[in-house]
Amino acid sequence: DTGVSQNPRHKITKRGQNVTFRCDPISEHNRLYWYRQTLGQGPEFLTYFQNEAQLEKSRLLSDRFSAERPKGSFSTLEIQRTEQGDSAMYLCAVGSSGGFITDTQYFGPGTRLTVL
């Protein structure tokens, strides 16, 4: 089972507030990805975890963003001092290699953030 749940599904916040999103893979996956999707665009890579280690961060991930995966299972993404430009769908994906060198990635339902 490659299911992923994300909470909350929707978040409305005022500019300057901090928000935190959570991603819960239903089964064990070594690799976990975060993407951001704005209206009319494809998802854009933010960061990636191999177990609990954050191995890569996109230039899109400013200093206001932080992500953790403390036990190699669930992951959190925090945005501090939110800005209106942070409004987007935040998607979590888990990777399953099936023996190949590239992951097949399965997405969660996403958290839609609206910054007023």
Next chain:
Amino acid sequence: GENVEQHPSTLSVQEGDSAVIKCTYSDSASNYFPWYKQELGKRPQLIIDIRSNVGEKKDQRIAVTLNKTAKHFSLHITETQPEDSAVYFCAASKGYGGSQGNLIFGKGTKLSVKP
């Protein structure tokens, strides 16, 4: 870095017709090419993928072709149905995890199938 171009941005077909969406990629090291279907307000769902060691893959009404020399790949949907209406994204990646394993997406094609 990798860049993925997708065309057309919108596509309207009659039910029963075929639909073709094309993507080109820039990095010859890319070796994995998935296609996702995204309905309004829902998650991207993987519908088919292809790796660089094959040129074509088919799953019922859906097929994907890959031309490594020209660096382009295409999604073919035959006998389209109204429930095929959605936004389709192509993507490319070239490695295992990290910056190589993350997917680079095209901008999407909005497919409308008219009954």
